[in-house]
Amino acid sequence: MKLVTEGIDALPGVIVEEGARSYTVRLRVPAGVITPGQIKKVADLAQEFGTDMLHLTTRQTIEIPHVTEENVAPLQIALEENGTPIGAEHETVVNITACPGNERCRLANVDSLSLAMDVDKKYFGRDMPVKTRIGISACPNACVSERLCEVGVTGLLKPVRHPEKCTGCGTCVEYCKEDALEVVNGVIILNNDRCIRCGSCVHTCPYDVITAGEPWYQITFGGKRGRHPKLGHHIITVSGVETASKVIDILMYRIYRHAVSGLLLGDQLDDAYLSIILSEIEKKIPPENIVSEW
Ligand code: SF4
Numbered sequence: 001m002k003l004v005t006e007g008i009d010a011l012p013g014v015i016v017e018e019g020a021r022s023y024t025v026r027l028r029v030p031a032g033v034i035t036p037g038q039i040k041k042v043a044d045l046a047q048e049f050g051t052d053m054l055h056l057t058t059r060q061t062i063e064i065p066h067v068t069e070e071n072v073a074p075l076q077i078a079l080e081e082n083g084t085p086i087g088a089e090h091e092t093v094v095n096i097t098a099c100p101g102n103e104r105c106r107l108a109n110v111d112s113l114s115l116a117m118d119v120d121k122k123y124f125g126r127d128m129p130v131k132t133r134i135g136i137s138a139c140p141n142a143c144v145s146e147r148l149c150e151v152g153v154t155g156l157l158k159p160v161r162h163p164e165k166c167t168g169c170g171t172c173v174e175y176c177k178e179d180a181l182e183v184v185n186g187v188i189i190l191n192n193d194r195c196i197r198c199g200s201c202v203h204t205c206p207y208d209v210i211t212a213g214e215p216w217y218q219i220t221f222g223g224k225r226g227r228h229p230k231l232g233h234h235i236i237t238v239s240g241v242e243t244a245s246k247v248i249d250i251l252m253y254r255i256y257r258h259a260v261s262g263l264l265l266g267d268q269l270d271d272a273y274l275s276i277i278l279s280e281i282e283k284k285i286p287p288e289n290i291v292s293e294w
């Protein structure tokens, strides 16, 4: 933990406010998960050290605005004791975002929260050449806009058909928002080019004609928000959460080693940068974990 005694500038989660007379203190709240007890204490601390205000950010964290310089140090200690330490901003790995995933959402294909917690433990707050956002959604509905992050993970599910059991009722066709399913001569047909592997049809067939294949992790790199937003490049789709973690490790290392300060990652990615990443992935990720068929 960096201490306020190293200077307020050493704490990347402490943001100088307009006029520089006070600070906004941003918390570390991985995936936006916080206990009721912790949030009550954060509210009390805001009243004690800030003003009567909290701010919920777009990256699932909480800010305590209007903290005076002399209050930053006692607030830092109290936040540590509460398990909600000061977070990160600027050129670091900032709060990891994740959707509720299969802990709560019936559309989820993967456990986004557990992966987010693991990634947070490894990478949160690390100094990087560029601000690094990691977002994880458990299905292509992309509730945390992960493709606008430097590193994005989306959970997919391949539908596996057992057409011999199909009644041709058409229920799944109604549910597929991509028009990828069609009943032809009483049997369900899948149009692979249209299917985005959202997995919705798996949950809708009343006769279990469409079952769940193995969950996949689609990983994107170099997305950005701001004035000129960009979707991240699709780097790879893999099976298995351990493989997904390994790909994230490669991407984080390549940001650390290769990115330059002063530009967002999405503005410095070129073919040479991408080819370094792709060749490293080819060397380190077992081919059997790479999703090549669609
Ligand atoms: S991204 Fe998908 S799984 Fe996650 S909350 Fe949204 S709908 Fe549910």
Ligand code: SF4
Pocket: 157, 158, 159, 175, 176, 177, 178, 179, 180, 181, 190, 194, 195, 196, 197, 198, 199, 200, 201, 202
């Ligand atoms: S996985 Fe999604 S896109 Fe593909 S067929 Fe099923 S509902 Fe349609």
Ligand code: SF4
Pocket: 165, 166, 167, 168, 169, 170, 171, 172, 173, 183, 188, 204, 205, 206, 207, 208, 209, 210
């Ligand atoms: S819902 Fe099931 S039974 Fe009905 S058309 Fe789709 S796959 Fe066939």
